[in-house]
Amino acid sequence: MVEKLLRQYGMELRVEGTPVRALLQPMTGKLERLAIQDPGPLGLQSRQRYLYIGPLEPQLRTDMELTAEGKRYAVRSAHQIRGADGPVYSWAMCVEKGRDTDGL
Numbered sequence: 001m002v003e004k005l006l007r008q009y010g011m012e013l014r015v016e017g018t019p020v021r022a023l024l025q026p027m028t029g030k031l032e033r034l035a036i037q038d039p040g041p042l043g044l045q046s047r048q049r050y051l052y053i054g055p056l057e058p059q060l061r062t063d064m065e066l067t068a069e070g071k072r073y074a075v076r077s078a079h080q081i082r083g084a085d086g087p088v089y090s091w092a093m094c095v096e097k098g099r100d101t102d103g104l
Contacts, residue, residue, distance in 0.1 A: 002089045003055060013068035015058050022054030024068050027093065049076075052092040056080060060092050072097040 010021035
């Protein structure tokens with residue numbers, strides 16, 4: 001069922017060069033709003049986080065790169081979400097490369 005939803009509503013993106021259909025949306029919520037900007041050596045820098053929901057393959061790992069709509073994203077945290085019969089989909093938190101305070 002998740003794969004059907006991703007085919008219908010997902011966007012085309014690449015995981016380390018491999019094309020997939022997935023959801024990639026800005027994260028929202030109280031904690032995320034507090035972390036959107038952070039003072040760094042060059043002033044305030046964006047810390048916007050993005051939620052990825054996609055297929056189990058390719059399996060995401062920390063520091064992999066996603067490409068969507070001409071932008072590059074670094075995977076900061078990745079998990080396979082399990083159902084009663086095993087893994088169902090991949091979940092990840094990403095940051096846009098070049099805009100993260102880690103200097104990527």
